[in-house]
Amino acid sequence: MADAKAPIHADDAWSGASALDIAAAIRRGETSAHEQCDLAIARIERLDDRLNAVVVRDFDRARSAAQAADQALPNGDRRPLLGVPITVKEAFDVAGLPTTWGLAEGRGNIADSDAVAVQRLKAAGAIILGKTNVAPGLGDWQSDNPVYGRTNNPWDVSRTAGGSSGGSAAALAAHIIPLELGSDIGGSIRVPSSFCGVWGHKxxxxxxxxxxxxxxxxxxxxxxxGVIGPMARTAADLAAALDILADASLDRADAGLDLRGKRLLLIDAHPSAPLDPAVRVALDRVADAAIAGGADVARSSDLLPDLAAQHRAFGKMLAITFARGAPAPDGRAASLADWFDMLDAQARNRRAWGRLFEAFDAVIAPANVVAAFPHRDDPYHERRMTVDGQDVAYDAQLVWAGVATYPGLPATTFPAAVPSDGLPIGVQVIADFRADHRAIAIAHLLHGALR
Structure with a gap:
């Protein structure tokens, strides 16, 4: 019987390569789109029985697209992802493939067109191999649903890969593909990235x-x-994919070349939930590396918005969004006036964060209250968690996601530590509104300092 804690990673010559490296090698003639497609398909067929990450497969069309990419190359085609095999989260429409969101009632829902993000990735030359598993309705930190079943964590298959982009993170962590397309409202990019030791950008x-x-x-x-965003194994791939997905060009001028002079605020406590000690150790490790690299790291600021009040406001907006306006359990539905008041409060909160980012380049925070936890089969609304010895609600996992989601800020999660139990822990870097490349760049610098 296979050891649950034996990591599952592909080990062929190209399995650890980044998307940009593969694209560059294809341009140089060192490999081909067809070869990369076949290698990725072979990894799926070899590894995915234990992971259940790539749950919708589109291999025939992928091979045809790869052949077309190879034929385009001699004609001067230099698209940034030409010939790179990728997968996308099941929640995105791909023409001819099912989009169920992991819901039984979604079976038979076949997309008749590609999502805009899928169109843009294809236009950049990417080859879509298929779609990866999700939480039912995209509403859990496990990717386990009645349509496709459960996705396992490549580091320990007895544990969750996270959700809702859990299949995406698992496929990346197992080195099946180099780039993924995810989405995030309650940590659905950031938490799976943290649990699986990969990069993700909200x-x-x-x-x-x-x-x-x-x-x-x-x-x-x-x-x-809610937002959509890239997931990858390198910061460079995140940045390149973000530019492909974004509606307008994003400024990279403030990225910087090193940590010297960077002003960072580290937050390691939230009034609405405790934090696992191993996550705090990972944050301390990041802070120490930042200081050693010449950054100024503060651990408190009067400019920080009231996180407890922000979390309550986030919870109300999130509940209305997920319920699509249906009445709450107490029978009351939010009015349009209530919603406008919430939007006003959200705008005030974003301005408060803007004032904080006049004093700091970025905020360092946990990606989640815990590392990857064992699979759960108990009913969602009955779940509790033990965090740092305290019994808390399962939804306590929303607290760190909401720090960036509620004000609409960019947040990059990167792998910060692998403790003795072998489970990776990610940390998120939050930057000012539309300073997305700053978040990615500072995460890259911090990751480099750790190494």
Whole structure:
């Protein structure tokens, strides 16, 4: 019987390569789109029985697209992802493939067009191999649903890969593919990235068109709070994919070349939930590396918004968004006036964060209250967690996601530590609104300092 804690990682010659490295090698003639496609398909067929990450497969069309990419190369095609095999989260429409969001009632929902983000990745030359597993309705930190079953963590298959982009993170961590397309409202990019030891970026709200990432039966209106964004194994791939997905060019001028002079605020406590000691150790490790690299790291600031009040406001908006306006358990539905008041409060909160970012380049915070936890089968609304010896609600995992989600700020999660139990822990770097490349760049610098 296989050891649950034996990490699952592909080990062929190209399995650890980044998307940009693969694209560059294809341009140089060192490999081909067809070879990279076949290698990625072989990894899926070899590894995915234990992971259940790539749950919708589109290999025939992928091979045809790879052949077309190879034929385009001699004609001068230099698209940034030409020939790179990738997968996308199941929640995104890909023409001819199912989009169920992991819901039984979504079976039979076949997309007739590609999501805008999928169109942009294809236009950049990427080869779509298929789609990766999700939490049901994208509403859990496990990717386990009645349509496709459960995705396992490549570091320990007895544990969750996270959710809702859990299949995405697992496929990356197992070195099956180098780049993924995810989405995030309650940590759905950041938590799986942390649990699986990969990179993920939650963009600033509204900078990437989410059309085609739609709840089955809805008609594609933008989701309040929610964003779509890239997941990868390197910061460079995140930045390149973000530029492909974004509606407008994003400034990279303030990225910087090193940590010297960077002003960072580290937050390691939230009034609404405790934090696992191993996560705090990872944060301390990041802070020490930042200081050693010449950064100024503060651990408190009077400019920080009231996190407890922000979390309560976030919870109200999130509940209305997920319920799509249906009455709360107490039978009361929010009025339009209530919603406008919430939008005003959200705008005030974003301005408060803007004042903080006049004093700091970025905020360092946990990606979640815990590392990857064992699979749960108990009913969602009955779940409790033990965090640092305290019994807390399962939804305590929303607290660190909401820090960036509620004000619509960009946040990059990167792998910061692998403690003795072998489970990775990620940390998120939060930057000012639309300073997405700053978040990615500072995360890259911190990761480099750790190494």
């Amino acid at each position: 963009p600033s709200y509204g900078i990437a068109d989410a059309h085609g990432h739609r709840y089955p039966g809805s008609d594609g209106a933008p989701q309040p709070l």
